[in-house]
Amino acid sequence: MADSTPTVIGPDTTIKGELTFNSKARLLGTVEGQITAKGDFEVAEGANCKASIDASKVTIDGLVEGNVTATDRVELNAKAQLTGDLTASKLVVTEGASFVGHCRIGAASGNGHARSVETKPEARTETKAEPPKATAAAKK
Amino acid sequence: MSRKQAEPRLVQCYLCRHRFDISRKAMTVSCPACHKPLLVQDVIVKTLQAVKKLQTCGTLTVQKKGRVIADLVEAHGGINVSGTLHAKVVNGSRVRILRTANWKGDCNASSIQIESGATVEGGMFQVPDRSLGVEDLIETA
Numbered sequence: 001m002a003d004s005t006p007t008v009i010g011p012d013t014t015i016k017g018e019l020t021f022n023s024k025a026r027l028l029g030t031v032e033g034q035i036t037a038k039g040d041f042e043v044a045e046g047a048n049c050k051a052s053i054d055a056s057k058v059t060i061d062g063l064v065e066g067n068v069t070a071t072d073r074v075e076l077n078a079k080a081q082l083t084g085d086l087t088a089s090k091l092v093v094t095e096g097a098s099f100v101g102h103c104r105i106g107a108a109s110g111n112g113h114a115r116s117v118e119t120k121p122e123a124r125t126e127t128k129a130e131p132p133k134a135t136a137a138a139k140k
Numbered sequence: 141m142s143r144k145q146a147e148p149r150l151v152q153c154y155l156c157r158h159r160f161d162i163s164r165k166a167m168t169v170s171c172p173a174c175h176k177p178l179l180v181q182d183v184i185v186k187t188l189q190a191v192k193k194l195q196t197c198g199t200l201t202v203q204k205k206g207r208v209i210a211d212l213v214e215a216h217g218g219i220n221v222s223g224t225l226h227a228k229v230v231n232g233s234r235v236r237i238l239r240t241a242n243w244k245g246d247c248n249a250s251s252i253q254i255e256s257g258a259t260v261e262g263g264m265f266q267v268p269d270r271s272l273g274v275e276d277l278i279e280t281a
Contacts, residue, residue, distance in 0.1 A: 073256065093254040095234065099267045106259030 006039075011046065019051075027062070045079050052084070060097075067101075151180055151197035152216040152232050182217065194227070204240050219249075230269075 006024035009015065013029035021037040030048040035041065037055035047062035057072045060080040068074055070088040078096035085102040093099065148161035151169075158173035167181050182198040185206035193212045194200065200215035202208050206223035213225065216232035221241040229235065231249040239257035248269040254260070 090256050091254050091258070091260065092256045093252055095251050095253045097252070097267070099252065099265050101265060102262060103260050103265050104262050105254075106261070 006042075021055075043080075058088075149180075151178075153178055154195045154197060154214045154216060154230075157232075183215065185223070202241075235267075 006026050007021055008026045009029045009031065011028040014031075015029070016032045018034045019025075019031065019036070021035075021039065021041065023037075023039040024041075025035075025037050025039070026042045026044060027035075027047045027049055028044045030050075032050045035049070035051050035053045035055070037053075039055070040057040040059065041053060041055035042059040043049050043053075043062045043064055045061040049062065049064045050066060051064075052066040052068070053064065054069045056070060057074075058068055058070045059075045059077070060068075060082055061077045062079070063081045065083045067085045068082065068087070072088070073090035073092065074086060074088040076082060076091075076093045076097040076099060078094045080094075080097040080099075082098065083100045085104075086099070087104045089106065091103070091105040146164045149164050149166075150159060151162055152159045153171040153174060153176075155176050155178070156171060156174040158171055160172055162169050162180060167179075168177060169180055170177050178197055179195065180197040183194065183196050183200045185200070185202045185208050187205065188207045188209070190207075190209040192210065193214075194208060194210045195212070195214040197216050199217035200208075200213065200219045202219075202221045202223040202225050204222045208223075208225045208227060210227040212230065213219070213227040214230045218233045218235070219225075219229060219231050220236045220238065221243060222238045223240070224242040226244040228246045229248065231247075233250050235247060235249040235252045237243055237252070237254045237258045237260070239255040241255075241258045242261070243258065244261040244263060246264045246266075248266045248271070250268050252265070252267045
């Protein structure tokens with residue numbers, strides 16, 4: 001039930017401080033500080049977010065100034081403006097998005113959560129499958 | 141009968157950022173502003189290419205099995221990466237990092253498109269890069 005109704009911060013709202021969401025959240029207003037969301041977090045068009053964001057999935061349409069960390073994926077849509085470092089398992093950037101910062105995407109992102117997420121299954125199975133075959137053949 | 145002339149192609153010099161028209165069939169030209177020879181061909185990388193600099197006024201395509209390891213990659217026609225690219229990239233137009241791509245290095249470009257599944261192993265991204273804009277181009281008489 002909690003997933004179906006996201007928390008919405010309205011366009012005429014300004015919040016300073018630390019925000020924690022247990023499910024989906026959508027930002028239409030202004031936030032300064034730190035945001036942690038267990039579910040998806042969306043920064044809508046016209047929203048202003050001067051905060052670091054830590055969530056499972058982050059979708060950006062507005063302005064974000066701060067580091068973004070996602071365990072699953074980050075989506076920068078055409079009108080997104082992100083200034084800050086980005087760490088995620090998957091990244092989708094639509095043409096027209098603005099992004100200034102360091103970027104670490106995929107299994108090599110170094111994100112503790114990201115390591116458990118399969119981003120490139122083909123590549124991983126190749127590297128993992130080879131050593132056991134060699135050892136099994138040597139024992140025989 | 142007069143032969144129909146092909147429309148000229150607009151290119152940007154990767155040395156001085158001057159923009160000028162060339163013939164569509166041209167493979168190399170000299171920049172009218174800095175008088176340096178330029179490569180204007182499209183570059184397609186199918187295997188390993190380890191070089192210091194990879195510069196062209198055309199497009200750079202790194203295919204799925206292609207690997208580019210360089211200090212600097214500059215392709216003002218656009219860059220499409222399906223394989224591996226380890227370099228500092230400067231690009232006046234669009235950079236496309238496709239789902240099979242492995243990217244490592246900085247990126248200064250006008251616009252970027254990253255597909256889901258691509259691996260980006262760090263690097264400073266500046267998109268759009270104002271220093272590559274029209275206002276900074278060298279004006280010639």
